[in-house]
Amino acid sequence: MFPAIPVLQVSADPTDSDISPAELRTPELPSQTLVQSTQDLQPVLPTDSTPIKRSCSTMQPYTTNTRCRDTTFNAMGKEIMGYLVGPMPVELFLEKFLSPSAILDYQPLTSFSDGAFETTLSAAHETRAYEPFVGTFTYDIKTVISQSDSRCRSTPCHLLLLVYRLSTPTAMRT
Amino acid sequence: MSSFAPGLSFIDTHSNADMTNCKSFTFQVKPDVCVYADGASPPRARQSSCDISAAEVVVEFKWEPHHNPFHTPAGDPGPTSHFVSETDKAMDTLGQITSYTAAQLGAQYCTHAFSILIIYDQAYIIRWDREGATVSSAIKYNEEPHLADFSITMHKHRLCCVV
Numbered sequence: 001m002f003p004a005i006p007v008l009q010v011s012a013d014p015t016d017s018d019i020s021p022a023e024l025r026t027p028e029l030p031s032q033t034l035v036q037s038t039q040d041l042q043p044v045l046p047t048d049s050t051p052i053k054r055s056c057s058t059m060q061p062y063t064t065n066t067r068c069r070d071t072t073f074n075a076m077g078k079e080i081m082g083y084l085v086g087p088m089p090v091e092l093f094l095e096k097f098l099s100p101s102a103i104l105d106y107q108p109l110t111s112f113s114d115g116a117f118e119t120t121l122s123a124a125h126e127t128r129a130y131e132p133f134v135g136t137f138t139y140d141i142k143t144v145i146s147q148s149d150s151r152c153r154s155t156p157c158h159l160l161l162l163v164y165r166l167s168t169p170t171a172m173r174t
Numbered sequence: 175m176s177s178f179a180p181g182l183s184f185i186d187t188h189s190n191a192d193m194t195n196c197k198s199f200t201f202q203v204k205p206d207v208c209v210y211a212d213g214a215s216p217p218r219a220r221q222s223s224c225d226i227s228a229a230e231v232v233v234e235f236k237w238e239p240h241h242n243p244f245h246t247p248a249g250d251p252g253p254t255s256h257f258v259s260e261t262d263k264a265m266d267t268l269g270q271i272t273s274y275t276a277a278q279l280g281a282q283y284c285t286h287a288f289s290i291l292i293i294y295d296q297a298y299i300i301r302w303d304r305e306g307a308t309v310s311s312a313i314k315y316n317e318e319p320h321l322a323d324f325s326i327t328m329h330k331h332r333l334c335c336v337v
Contacts, residue, residue, distance in 0.1 A: 069201040070266055077243070077269030081258050083306025087246060090299065090320045093310040097288075097301050098327040106330065112319040121295055121316055126237035130186045130206055133235075133292075137179040137325065 179325040183210045184233075187224040195227045195281045203277045207233035211329060227281035230329065232274045233290045236267055242293040243268040244309055257309070267291070275302045288328060290321070297321050 088096075100106045117136055123129035184207055191202035208224055209231040226232075236242065243264040247257050258268070271291055278287050279302065286303040296312040299321070315321040 072201055073267075073269030073273060074262060074265045075269065076272050077265035077267070080268060080272045080307070081260070081265070084258055084309055085306065086309030087244065087257050087298075087311040088308055090310045090313050090318075093299060093301075093308070094320065094323060094327065097308075098324065100327060103327065103330045106327070112322045114317055116322070117316040123237075126206075126235050127188065129235055129237065130188055133233075134184040134186050134207060137182070137184045 179209070179322075179329070181212050181329045182230065182325060183212055184208075185210060188235075190223040192224040192226045192277070194225065196277050199273075199277065201273065203274060205229075205232040205274050206235045209233065209325075226274070226277045229278055231288050231290060232271075232278060233292065234267075234271050234274065235292045237294055238263075239293065240264075241267045242296075243291075244298060244312070246312060271300070275300075275307075288324075290324075299324055 117133070119132035120129050120136065123132060186206070187208045188204065188206040191204040196203040203226055204224060205226075208226075208229045210225075210228055211230050240261065241263050243259055244257055245259055258264070271289055275287055275289055278289075286301055289300050289302065291298045291300060292315070293312075295314060295316060297315040298312060299310040301308045310320075313320045
């Protein structure tokens with residue numbers, strides 16, 4: 001009726017009682033092999049063949065802001081170099097990433113004229129180019145009270161509002 | 175008369191580093207020009223000091239051609255063509271604009287950011303994201319309207335689209 005239960009036969013030989021089960025499972029290794037593995041586990045001092053990571057995060061972070069500035073930038077440039085793609089044609093670039101079709105009230109630029117950044121390019125030094133560059137994107141409104149301005153012949157004019165870009169030289173603001 | 179940059183303020187920040195958001199950096203974050211959105215930026219951005227957490231675009235100037243990290247490959251530029259100069263000065267510039275963008279993206283919740291690199295009469299628009307950066311071709315910004323176009327569309331695009 002019931003299936004037969006296998007019976008585990010355990011040896012009761014008194015000669016085996018002095019050997020633990022772990023020793024039975026683990027074969028005894030030759031002594032020479034043990035010596036070699038112990039040597040492998042010992043710490044190995046850095047050798048010349050070990051590459052030193054010279055990325056920006058390991059460039060002496062605990063120092064002044066200016067001492068390692070150039071070396072940090074240089075390392076950062078080398079790190080990012082492999083992640084750049086281009087040059088992408090600028091028309092395609094603007095269409096792809098800043099598509100006008102996604103802007104609801106988009107009005108195309110009509111006021112750009114050749115030479116708009118002439119004052120920026122006329123700067124002899126880089127630090128003198130910032131102000132005219134910023135001025136090209138910024139307007140200065142000048143209010144003039146005038147009764148005899150030639151531009152107001154048809155209708156009487158007392159208040160004249162002149163709008164200049166900040167990059168416009170003062171001598172030309174007439 | 176329309177402005178080149180409606181809704182944006184261009185601030186000269188070349189002598190004022192961001193000391194608020196970038197204290198832990200080993201270098202100063204001091205872009206030449208920062209572009210902020212009108213009305214939406216924190217009060218400290220209205221000062222001449224740099225506030226990278228509120229900057230929309232960072233502009234970096236280099237007046238010497240040998241600082242240019244990019245060059246136009248001869249012939250038709252393909253997707254695998256090599257256009258990055260590997261000189262020390264070029265790497266310095268590349269690392270500098272990288273660090274500014276890293277600071278900006280680290281302080282803002284954005285998936286990408288734009289920056290502008292100006293090498294005398296040429297400008298490059300760079301789009302940075304988590305995979306790297308896409309660099310536009312060189313723009314002769316005194317003759318071509320693309321840089322002005324960018325300043326117009328960039329801010330409006332950001333207002334219309336979730337970035």
